[in-house]
Amino acid sequence: MSLLEIDTLAVQYHTLHGAVQAVRGVTLSIERGRAVGLVGESGCGKTTLARALIGVLPRNAAITGGRVRFDGADLLQLSGDALNNYRWRRIAMVPQAAMDSLDPVYRVGDQLVETMRLRGGLTSPQARERAERLFALIGLEPGRLRLYPHELSGGMKQRVVIAMALALDPQLVIADEPVTALDVIVQHQVLRTLRELQETLQLSLLLITHDISVVADLCDDVAVMYAGRIVEAGSVREVFAAPHHPYTMGLRNAFPSLRARSARLVPIEGYPPDLASPPAGCAFAPRCPFAIERCWHDDPALLPTTGGRLAACHRAAEADALRTQAPQAFARLETTGPQSVRPGAPPAGGTL
């Protein structure tokens, strides 16, 4: 059984302009001791999903459906002390931009100790001793516990917030964009530390990022998110070698690689739908060169395809054929622009 099983989880934000469906039925599972990458464009609901898992959604958000099972227990049914036994102790999170929210007037060591006392009820001496071990673990000399945040580099600050997440020996760590603001060299070092920790501590890791290369670098499995849904999931090697969903296919040609001369890049024209009024059919259809009539009104479910993989696409069965056409097909859309939503009418060039 997986450590974490998310089943059709839905989260809404209530705003002045109506409800924003930030997470629209996410299904995802994380095995013990594996690193899973969650990738997607800005605003597709990655942070919302992470916050829902750990129960720290903002006040205007509500979970409107689905289940989350952690090690057999239904997390969404828990509250109070029962929930606190999971939150931070068994599932911990490194929030997005956490390193910028370190308090500038306290020493980082004191902040780490305080976190452990608050979240884990440790006594001060226990927490201090543990803080030193944590620092050693994340590759910082314990002497740096006495420094203030501004005396640390970005990479070191990021290590400190990772230490805070590890403080209570969690089984699952959710890291939300842990390296986004860092330079490549530092990013590489932080990622390597994360990977080493994950392997030595037998952690499960959910790494959230918009950078596919980071996932390719660090993770075992990947889940691709689009407009509040998981559209494709599977092992990193397989998904990137042979994507089953057109969005993943498009992404593969959308940015250059450093280590190979790139052919002409092909963007995915258009932009994601407004989550305040998501479309009836496949959310990717307006940007998809392979959309058929059915895609415009029938929302595809995330279903197993070949090789233990999952994809949410009506044409997933034809994936191998579509993949070979993908570069030209997306390039065609680049010249004609994204298709407008015309339910019923087959979009131009939709069939092959």
Added chain:
Amino acid sequence: MSHLLEVTDLRKEYPLQSGLLSAVMGSRRVVHAVNGVSFVLDEGGSLGLAGESGCGKTTTAKLILRLLHPTAGSIRFAGRDVAALDGSDLLSYRRQVQFIFQNPYEALNPRFTILRSLLEPLIIHEIGQSIAERVERVAGALDRVHLNPPETFFLKYPHQLSGGQLQRVVIARALLVDPVLLVADEPVSMLDVSIRAGVLNLMRELSRERKLTTIYISHDLALIRYMCSVTAVMYLGTICEIGPTEEVIEHPRHPYTQALVSAVPDPDPTRPRRPVEIADTVPTPFQLPAGCPFADRCPQVMEVCRHLRPLLLPVDAGVRVACHLYPDSTPRTAEGYGAKMEPH
């Protein structure tokens, strides 16, 4: 033949706002944002400036654009000293050199419609006889950056467009004055990956069709490889390696370039990588080391590196490197270095 752009030993210091104590002590601390940058760029060439945050890429660009005045050094454009331009010469320089900003959400006046923003360069440079002709030109420019049909964008305000569309508008605005040199500072870093390629392709097409000379700033070497024929890697305000892009990326010579190239993650999980490890100490641009700026972090540091600043000199295959591992970089005066080294 002279070069289109010649940058020679360019320096820019920013005064560091310091506390009361140092004010009393009278010490004047400065940030050496750009510290001796030299390169040349020929017409039609494309130069990539890479390097980590704070190494002085944007400052270099702004110096070239004359948005800042250099502390020392010179910039020559088509043989003329840029710092000495004024009046109509300056106006013509401004017409020939254009800039694409990092943040498209901020590069357009939020109170101007797109049409108004795009008419501005035509008004300033008195291009076009009538308002009708100018509007025609604006429509043409929007069409060239694939914003179709152009009229639908005329009366929109910046906040009504997506990031990718905005960046296209910014490019269209730069094209309206028919520039010779286009400087782009991280033009896609604020955009989502799925739409970056559109903007990159557009810039590539434009520079090919119009023989535009481009300087392309990015911390992302992969993008530079895609866009540029020449790559310069900057470290702490200086160029540590410059040469044909393929050479610099495939066979990095400077230890910093080696570390940088090896740290870039790869979207292909099957490709093997051999990372070069360097220390993650923070470089501080206000207390520059006397020797090589990279000495503190360099895995191959030697004694000479700590005392003598290496010069950016040709190594091979058209690549110039500033590193003592390549004997040409060590200044001639260094024979028997020790007491008589020049202090830096």
Added chain:
Amino acid sequence: MSSSERAAALPQWTRATSTWRDALLVTWAVARRDRFALAGLVIYGVLLVVALAAPVVAPYNPQDLNYRPDGEVAANEVPSLPHWLGTTNLGRDIFSQVLFGARAALVVGFVAAFGVVVLGTLVGLFAGYYSGWVDMLLMRLADVAFGIPFLPMAIVLVAFLGPSIWNTVLVMVLLLWRDTGRVIRAQVLSLRTRSYVEAARVLGASHLRTMFVHIAPNVLPLSFLYGSLAVGWAILTEATISFLGFGDPNVISWGFMLQDAYNSQAMARHAFYWFVPPGLCIMLAVMAGFFIGRGYEELLFPRLRRR
């Protein structure tokens, strides 16, 4: 669209690019969102109509003495049909004075506010745009203006320049630009580093063009905020100066009326009809300015509202 079609649509496109139209639209948006601001606009609207129509509507010349049918001066009359608000101790019609008072209030309020906005915005633009000695000089001037106690200085200056309504306006402009100037300068300092301002420089815009075409439209709403507050201040100050007896003796203003009433012991005689109407008018006019200012503020700094 073909080029001829575009030519036909041209006026529509160019009209939509006027900055001033923008500013008016913003004002309208403010009024529509905020009831208080709307009330303020309505008050000013009424004042404007009254001020324009005063010579036609007013039953008497406010300066004229009125006589009873028996030939006596109609002094200290209580409200009646011929004199809706009664008469002063010299037999002048109070209602007509109130109507004419609107003219003085509007002239003082709007001319002074206009002056404050123009001067303050110019100072703020130049100081913020050209840092260095220009900024230094202008801000030291602002410091001086801040150091001067406003009302005493206003009185001294008016006394020195002579009691005329234009001198009152001038003095207020000279003393009130400082707040606007400071705030605009701060705003310009932050706008100056925005990419779109740098973009204007890159495109070759001159300093003046950058300042007035690219930066100014973005600070105008803030100028208007301070302008609408200045309207209130100016009306109040004029009333104070007149009440203290330093006002223009040839202009009927509400402050002048209050002074007149006060000197004639109207309060002791409980002649509410004499001092309440001008007092009320001053209050409404001042409040209207602040209401509109408040509306602008909420539009400009929406966070204040949510908290």
